[in-house]
Amino acid sequence: MEKRRLGKSDLWVAPLGFGGIPIQRVSQADAAELLRLAVEKGLNFIDTARGYTDSEEKIGVGLKGIRKEVILATKSMARSGAALTDDVERSLRNFQTDWIDLYQLHNVRTEAEWAELTAPGGGLEALEKAREAGKIRYIGLTGHLPEMLLRIIKDYAFVSIQFPFNYIEQENRQELLAEIKRQDLGTIIMKPLAGGALRQAGPALRFLLQQPFSVIIPGMDTKEQIEENFAQLSQTYTKQDAELLEIEKGELGQEFCRRCEYCLPCTVGINIPGLFLLEGYYKRYNLTQWSLERYKGTAIKADACTECGVCETRCPYQLPIREKLKQVHTLLS
Ligand code: SF4
Numbered sequence: 001m002e003k004r005r006l007g008k009s010d011l012w013v014a015p016l017g018f019g020g021i022p023i024q025r026v027s028q029a030d031a032a033e034l035l036r037l038a039v040e041k042g043l044n045f046i047d048t049a050r051g052y053t054d055s056e057e058k059i060g061v062g063l064k065g066i067r068k069e070v071i072l073a074t075k076s077m078a079r080s081g082a083a084l085t086d087d088v089e090r091s092l093r094n095f096q097t098d099w100i101d102l103y104q105l106h107n108v109r110t111e112a113e114w115a116e117l118t119a120p121g122g123g124l125e126a127l128e129k130a131r132e133a134g135k136i137r138y139i140g141l142t143g144h145l146p147e148m149l150l151r152i153i154k155d156y157a158f159v160s161i162q163f164p165f166n167y168i169e170q171e172n173r174q175e176l177l178a179e180i181k182r183q184d185l186g187t188i189i190m191k192p193l194a195g196g197a198l199r200q201a202g203p204a205l206r207f208l209l210q211q212p213f214s215v216i217i218p219g220m221d222t223k224e225q226i227e228e229n230f231a232q233l234s235q236t237y238t239k240q241d242a243e244l245l246e247i248e249k250g251e252l253g254q255e256f257c258r259r260c261e262y263c264l265p266c267t268v269g270i271n272i273p274g275l276f277l278l279e280g281y282y283k284r285y286n287l288t289q290w291s292l293e294r295y296k297g298t299a300i301k302a303d304a305c306t307e308c309g310v311c312e313t314r315c316p317y318q319l320p321i322r323e324k325l326k327q328v329h330t331l332l333s
């Protein structure tokens, strides 16, 4: 399979990578089977995060004996030097490996976070020490806010940057893309299907595969998804694809949940993305009765919201979650 160089590194990645969120939902045995199938098909980039519960461990077990065939990437939300040092050690243990190819700062959102990371003894210094010790090979950055990412990559020489990009999320990225090109940064594209909001996986991936990104990392938790995603590599993006995606874009608008789960935990236990997903099934997937029944059986419904607002401070897309939950409750009750 064609490989692309990840920025200025010596890592060569196949264009289709493995996003590590969904394997949290499957058993260890199934995760191992999925990973091996993907690697057999030519995938060589696997990305996960310290925050994705047991994803690192499942990957570590699943890759036993084939570790050297893949490029392993993970990321941490830790900001202090001590916490990041601990996370690197934990990732190494979980992956059952002596080295991690790419360690990324996970979702840097604010100036305060960046200041903590770059302070003497802060997280970035800890990653540099881990790199000097051979525990990690390269340092990368991930985030959701184009303006913040742009500002940060002007400050520090990362090898790669990971951010959401898909047919319906292209706005405010032109300046960032220009800077990425100028610096020759590796580009890892998360949320190629807008967190599952795009129903048409084929057109959505074909659209991205013709863009100059290093690697696209859809989450995959079934063999069928792996087969379907790989099938796109040999297909061309067409005018019909663009038309279908344009229809989806019109239906979704801007205020839709990408299921990143950063808003969780809700202070009263509402499964916020789960309820927005049900709303999507009701409105866009023609599963009205099914959605109504599922909502009826949901223990903590949207009207349990106390409007504390905590979730909204965490949502990288600034969704008006409280308002949207009211709409969900009205729709599904
Ligand atoms: S505003 Fe509502 S949904 Fe958000 S954390 Fe508070 S209670 Fe939960």
Ligand code: SF4
Residues within 6 Å of the ligand: 256, 257, 258, 259, 260, 261, 262, 263, 264, 272, 273, 314, 315, 316, 317, 319, 321
């Ligand atoms: S509401 Fe926001 S933070 Fe929560 S899952 Fe959706 S997009 Fe992510």
